[in-house]
Every structure is written in structure tokens, then in C-alpha cells.
Amino acid sequence: MHDNPVKEALRSGGTTTGTWLTLGSPAVAEALAHCGFDWLVVDLEHAPNDPASAVEQLRAIDAARANGGRAEAIVRLAENDPVLAKRAMDIGARTLIFPNVNSADEARAAVRAMRYPQNGNGGVRGVAGLVRAGRYGLDPVYVKNANEQVCAIVQIESRSGVDNAAGICATEGVDCVFLGPSDLAASLGHLGDTWHPEVVEAMQSVVVQARQAGKAVGVFADDADDAKQFVDWGATFIGLHSDVRWLCQGSNQEIGRFVSSLETEQAVEVPSGS
Numbered sequence: 001m002h003d004n005p006v007k008e009a010l011r012s013g014g015t016t017t018g019t020w021l022t023l024g025s026p027a028v029a030e031a032l033a034h035c036g037f038d039w040l041v042v043d044l045e046h047a048p049n050d051p052a053s054a055v056e057q058l059r060a061i062d063a064a065r066a067n068g069g070r071a072e073a074i075v076r077l078a079e080n081d082p083v084l085a086k087r088a089m090d091i092g093a094r095t096l097i098f099p100n101v102n103s104a105d106e107a108r109a110a111v112r113a114m115r116y117p118q119n120g121n122g123g124v125r126g127v128a129g130l131v132r133a134g135r136y137g138l139d140p141v142y143v144k145n146a147n148e149q150v151c152a153i154v155q156i157e158s159r160s161g162v163d164n165a166a167g168i169c170a171t172e173g174v175d176c177v178f179l180g181p182s183d184l185a186a187s188l189g190h191l192g193d194t195w196h197p198e199v200v201e202a203m204q205s206v207v208v209q210a211r212q213a214g215k216a217v218g219v220f221a222d223d224a225d226d227a228k229q230f231v232d233w234g235a236t237f238i239g240l241h242s243d244v245r246w247l248c249q250g251s252n253q254e255i256g257r258f259v260s261s262l263e264t265e266q267a268v269e270v271p272s273g274s
């Protein structure tokens with residue numbers, strides 16, 4: 001088992017960038033793994049994915065890595081649930097994002113869900129060596145070493161998450177605290193306004209508390225400008241929107257360019273008989 005590059009980067013403080021996979025498409029996952037992202041998030045919260053479709057995307061990302069791609073796979077669970085965590089890890093995810101973590105207790109539950117019981121760590125992950133993560137039983141050391149490679153990213157995206165940020169950030173085993181601006185804005189009464197001053201203040205307070213606790217901070221950014229702003233605040237783990245955004249944005253830009261080039265051509269044509 002090679003080292004988990006996401007965990008390494010979070011530890012070392014290096015800035016990394018990824019994007020969300022929401023289309024449920026192994027081909028999209030494979031293509032984006034060649035596009036310079038450090039990681040790709042297979043989303044089980046807001047995308048039509050389950051373990052059966054997620055595993056195909058993990059395979060596609062691994063295939064790209066074996067073929068020059070650089071992205072590492074991450075899975076975001078549908079909710080902070082130990083059964084969902086176990087199933088995601090069994091299919092090969094080593095880094096999980098837990099949505100909507102509201103307290104230190106919930107953060108501890110996420111950390112424990114990712115770990116096999118070992119050395120009194122409180123882990124609750126069920127053991128099954130015959131899964132993809134353990135090369136279907138052919139990796140003799142997987143079960144013994146798996147705990148070292150797990151990486152827990154907990155999302156703070158509610159008023160209670162912000163209120164309890166100090167405890168969440170101090171939780172041992174949390175590798176990164178990830179801000180969800182859209183849900184946080186909604187929870188604070190500003191649905192759709194992620195740059196409302198109250199949302200900004202809440203996000204910045206979490207960044208400060210996470211840094212004080214020695215934890216990396218991640219955030220979901222709409223575009224490169226927002227991403228730069230979050231890096232300036234101290235975030236190092238940047239989610240740069242999603243596959244569907246890049247598909248639609250690229251399509252709209254190009255069709256727009258084509259249509260306006262036709263309009264320009266028609267405008268300069270001199271009508272006959274004039």
C-alpha cells in the first residue's frame with residue numbers, strides 16, 4: 001500500500017486542488033484524473049452514486065494514475081454514518097469527507113468509523129480482508145496497516161458546526177476541516193449568498209480555530225478567484241467546483257463564441273443593392 005498523498009499534503013501544509021465528481025461517470029473521472037487535479041471527490045451526497053457506481057470511478061482514477069494521471073480518489077459520504085464509511089473504505093477509499101459534522105462527538109464518530117479497532121483507538125470499522133481495498137484478500141498486510149493511511153475530512157457547514165468548531169478542530173484523528181459555503185450560508189439564514197458578511201465571518205472564524213488546533217482547512221470554491229481568496233485566508237485543500245460545472249461552462253463559452261462570431265460576420269456583410 002503506497003502512502004496516501006492527500007494525507008501527506010494535509011500534514012505538510014502544501015496546497016492541493018481537486019474537483020467534485022457528480023456525474024457518476026467513470027469516463028469523466030478518468031479524464032479529469034489527467035487534468036492536473038491532485039484529487040477527485042466521488043460524491044455520494046449530492047450525486048446519483050452508490051458503492052456500486054463509486055467503485056467504477058475509483059477504478060477509473062486508479063487506471064489513470066497507472067497511466068500518468070496524478071489525482072487521488074476521495075469519497076464524500078451521503079451522511080456521517082459508520083456503515084456508509086465502512087462500505088466506502090471497503091471499495092478502496094482511504095480519504096473520506098463526512099458532510100455536516102456539528103460537534104466534537106460527531107467528529108469523533110467519523111474518525112472511529114474509518115479505523116479498525118487497534119491499540120485502543122476506539123475504531124469501529126468492521127473487518128473484511130476480502131474486499132477491493134485489501135486486493136480481495138491478496139494483500140497480506142492490508143488489515144494490519146490500513147489505519148495508518150486513513151484520512152478524515154469533516155465538513156463544517158452549519159451554525160452548530162461553527163459554534164462547536166473548537167471541539168471539532170481539536171478532535172484527534174481529524175486531518176482536515178472542510179467548509180461548505182452553500183450549506184453554511186443556508187444555515188445562517190442567507191441561502192444562496194455565500195459571501196454574506198455573516199457567512200464570511202463564520203468561515204474565517206473556523207479557519208482561525210482550525211489553524212490554532214494545527215488542522216488543515218479545506219473549502220469548496222466556485223472558481224479560481226474564490227479559491228485564491230480562500231488560500232489567502234489559510235486554506236490549503238481547495239475543492240474547485242465540479243465536473244458538471246466544467247462541462248457546462250466550457251460548452252456555454254464555446255457555443256457563445258461561435259454564435260457571436262456568426263453574428264459579427266452577418267453584421268459586417270454589406271447588403272446587396274445598397
Ligand SMILES: O=C(O)C(=O)C[C@H](O)[C@@H](O)CO
Binds near residue numbers: 155184
Ligand atoms: O455546502 C457546500 O458548499 C458544500 O458542501 C459543497 C456542496 O455540497 C457541493 O456539492 C456543491 O453544491
